[in-house]
Amino acid sequence: MNAIEVNGLRKEFKAYSSRSGLSGAFRDLFTRNYKIVPAVNDINFTVKQGEMVGYIGENGAGKSTTIKMLTGILTPTSGSVIVNGMNPHRERERFVQTIGVVFGQRSQLWWDIAVQESFRLLKKVYKVSDADYNEHMDHVIKTLDLEPLLDKPVRKLSLGQRMRCELAAALIHNPPLLFLDEPTIGLDVLVKLKIREFLKEINEKYNTTILLTTHDLTDIEALCERVVMLDEGNIIYDGALKSLKERWGEGKEISFEFLEKAELNHLETLTGDLDIKWELDERKQIFTAVTGDDEEIVSQVIARTVAAYKVRDVKINEPSTEEIIRNIYDKGMLQHG
Template sequence: MIKVSQLQKVFRIHQARSGLAGAFRDLFNRQYKTVKAVDGVSFQVEEGEFFALIGENGAGKSTTIKMMTGILTPTDGEITINGFIPYKQREDYVKSIGVVFGQRSQLWWDLSPTESFRLLQRVYKVEGEDGKRWLDRLVEELDIGGFINQPVRKLSLGQRMRCEIAASLIHKPRLLFLDEPTVGLDVLVKQKIREFLRNLNESERTTILLTTHDVSDIEALCKRVIVMDQGKLIFDGMLSDLKEKWGNGTEIAFQFKHRIPLEELRSLLGEYPCELFAENEYAVRVKLQRSREMLPLVLSTVMASYEVSDVKVMESSTEDIVRNIYSVDSGVAVNG
């Protein structure tokens, strides 16, 4: 579905000098600096995947999305999506994709969503009973029937965003780009949009690329995560692998019925890579390395050897992990 190889985008930016004299000199001798917004990014996506592209502001993800949608032409590298080269075959290519930008509207401000949908059906030549049934399904699953005939300018942010998603899917694209689709929305509207997108991905095999700063969207929808920093790809893999690589590890808090000497417990778990911390005579925390492998082994070993009154497993949240990634200089690209 998507093949991106050694993608690069370089911008030449004018450096304005200060003051009237500087502005006058700029008329005759401009100074420029070169900024590499995207630097050698490569990845592949199979049909039907639901994945997230994340990064802090300035990481290069928006530039990457714009090249993938055909808005920008790469400086170097190759992109092939749905069998098209986006920036070369844009007119045919855009018929196979849908795009939602959270900060920009594709609906006509003074028209109702119904009228906008009809115009888009004409643009994409979506006609007949199939087109009507598909639109009816979008209206029903996104629950927009109650306000679909009101002018867009009178809709709330949550209502408008659901209509934006419906508009992007009028022509039933194989690939959907979502850029911050839930920004500023309340919890109930976010949940409704997530359920719709999950169902769309499962029932229609629609490939969906999500860019967001809301890590709860990633946890709810995506299995695969691509992380960018300073124009480079620093991680490409499963969300579970991201937690393993960048997380603070998994901790198990044991509460025992009887006093357990820490050295005795340390001897029992000696073969496992872990650290032990005594909370008191009855409570011990075990911090694991390689948590996916060690968690069931440590749990079964301890509970088979001692009487345990309570046990709690604590993992790093995705929000903590994203914070860990950007609290240090990533520097070198590391692909999962």
């Protein structure tokens, strides 16, 4: 079953521009110039129940606008959105029972009351029974280490503490679908790891679908096999994170420092049957084999070289996902699809 079905989804905004000078400002008071800008430009995608998908793009690419349409906060200009079998905007009340939302920059907890009071209020809002609440939330509270925070007012919590509480709050009704918009923004590494572990766990335990928007690609790498990449309102990639790396990763580099004198010609002969290119940094005497992503070739290069020479150091370099994605945006290598 599909948790999310998006067809020809479009959202246009009016972008107002100001006229110059005093007379321009005066005229702006009465009529304003604007042009129509599509923030989301006729996109299509589906997400299956239980998938964890990274929804990525640069600032202004249209991520938040999409999430707002998927959660029923904004109505599309055209196209259709079916989430959990419903139209999010039209069937609002029934719909919100089936989703959880965490916006990293905004809070759904009440600022001045204790965390557990917020939880209790949300339990009422979502009409969760005592039995369900206890069974589910006891576990959530334990896993996210919330026990010591429960009687503190939200305003007294650190960012990391608050984000863990936000996540728990979004899960009070144990929704089958979770939208996370920058859930780890500004958090330290340990809290990030905890949140990731927790998300993996609920995905495994309840088959919860997760759509994750983040600028932190390590979140995506830790959680999502699939990424949907957005650029100026268009989907420019939808597929496995792994294939993205294979296709655009530009291979690996294996650098050797030797304890004895090595010859470039000899290394080339040793590996003549492999699809690689040797480079030499003469000043540092570092020999580098540039390869594709074939692991067999990488291991052959290392095995043959180490057998022929005494080696001081070997390093394998590959571009990070961050670099690959930067590359794609910079070079515009992908076709709009």
